[in-house]
Amino acid sequence: MSFLLTNFIAGLSWSQDCEPVAPSDKLQPRKPVMYRDVYTQLHWRAGKPKPLKEAGAPAELRTRHPLFASLEHFPLSPVVVLWWTDMSGQSKVEGCDPHSTSAFSQESTTGPHHHHHHRHNNNAYHPYQQRDISSQMYNISSSNNHNSNISPSALREQLAENLERHGLSGLEMEGANDRLNRRHYHTGSDNDFSDDKLISVDDFDDSDDEGGMEDDKNNNENEDINGSMDAIGDRIITTTSAATANRSSSRISSSSSSSSAKLRRKGLMASAKALDEAELQALRLKINSRERKRMHDLNSALDGLREVMPYAHGPSVRKLSKIATLLLAKNYILMLNSSLEEMKKLVGDIYHSQPPGSSPRHPAPLPPHLASLHLQSGRRHPAEPPHPSPQAPQLQHNPKPPSNPHHNQPPSVQLQAPPPQMPPVLPPVQPPDTVSEVKSDNIPASNRPSSFSSVIHRTETPPSGTPPAMCQTTSVSPAPSGSPAHTREATPPHPPASLAPHHVPLPLAPLSVPALLPLHLPGLRAPPMPQLTPQELTALASAYATPLTQKPEAVGDPPLPLQASQFHPSHHQHHHATIFSASHHDRNSRWPPVPCPCAQCLLTSGQFPLGLHLGRYPHSLLTAASHLGRKV
């Protein structure tokens, strides 16, 4: 879109139809912001902060026209008189007496350049079509008045007359604007503020400068872009629109044209190469393309992160925002680390605690299912040779979660551990290719905790030749329906023992853990029996393995009164209460909830099926959640 601005005049010409309001309440210029070298932007407010576009100010003026800065110097003269011709060839007026200018002529806008009409989308936002008279920006658009007969020259005369009527001459304004421009927007270049009455200011962004206004008779004195930039501050300026956010290629092309001019003006291309306009345009396009690609790559990476995040991936789940993704990922990592530590401690307690009075001379034989646990922390058995590579295990996510109809199953987490080094005192480790599947049904009911609802099984058989140290993946199958999350109470398979843990070495072997392990399950401490059957171990692990495939209806049952009170700090209870009251209980919400990224929610995911209890919430809340999680 192109338009012509003429007689940009600030004056005390309130329309009789508009109730004069204290200008300070209506037009409060923001601190001038340098925009594209020499221009500024103002923030228009009418009573309360209001979007600029709703204030009726054309985007070009809001962002580029330096004379808007005059409002700072003329706070009592908020009326701005504008006349422009938009892309569609319609002349419009803002800020002057509607009774005298409403019938604006369209004759001046007709020309051979209506070929630009095709760029306009009827559904696209048109800044000049949104008028807010309350903003006291008098927008007198006569785009639909084809019978008007006021020519631009007549309009100028009328405007000048109005100015004189209010005792403000254009000359005074011009001088003031010149001073203002020199003060605020003079870039130090050769701005001379010539006496040009009509200056073409090529838009920097987007519009088609190849013809938007060339036909207008007022553009006879148009200068090229460089000349116009040197003459910022003149009263009559022709510019083009940036309001149309049409991302079409044509826009890019036209944008690059003006941008290249800026590049040259800026001096970036002041080398001897003397790139011509086409080259500069190509350069601008190239830069834009690179930046676009960069952002696309960034978004792709974020998408990849979302895929491995433990939240519902179903199509009915709203996509995590960028910030939510990052916060969730961060807290997820924290939770995984905590889970790992917890698991280490638990395993150490399980296998190396001895009944009171007995001395742990030898570590308990490690059942096959946990024989592969590789403990990084804790004291090692004296017989255990030093680990050759004590680096922390590397957490890896399966790029794709196990294929099953449950979309919200979390990705498996694999721990890459160094090659196993089995202490001689321990029984041989079950080969990693052994696939065993133990269901809680196999466990006697008397030994089965009430939380035995999940199934843990080895899901992958390494291909032949795979070193034993390679990762194993343990996936957690969903809990049977009707088993709410909070019923997976952390009932220990055996009465909790208060035995002091005896950390003894464990064989170095790959550790397979579920992707998400709820922490702080009460009672799940060192069982009294040093040896557990594989079934028991599986059952125990299942208590830790939180099925994350709970149906969303579980969301509707706020788990707050239960484990939350046990595991959540008070501040987090409040956080949860806030969150839940805000979105969790909104069954009518259009969007399914998305996970709370705070660490506490992740840590207590065993009680709250991760990713199912939050909908979108404001950034402030999300940030607060992050802060809360940081305290955990």
Next chain:
DNA sequence: TAGGCCATCTGGTCCT
């Protein structure tokens, strides 16, 4: 309708 989120353009800065 306000606010959140996003894509895009843009200019500045830093790095290689």
Next chain:
DNA sequence: AGGACCAGATGGCCTA
């Protein structure tokens, strides 16, 4: 010099 990176600005889309 050129590319990567960053932040500001803007408008569109969507939701509450």
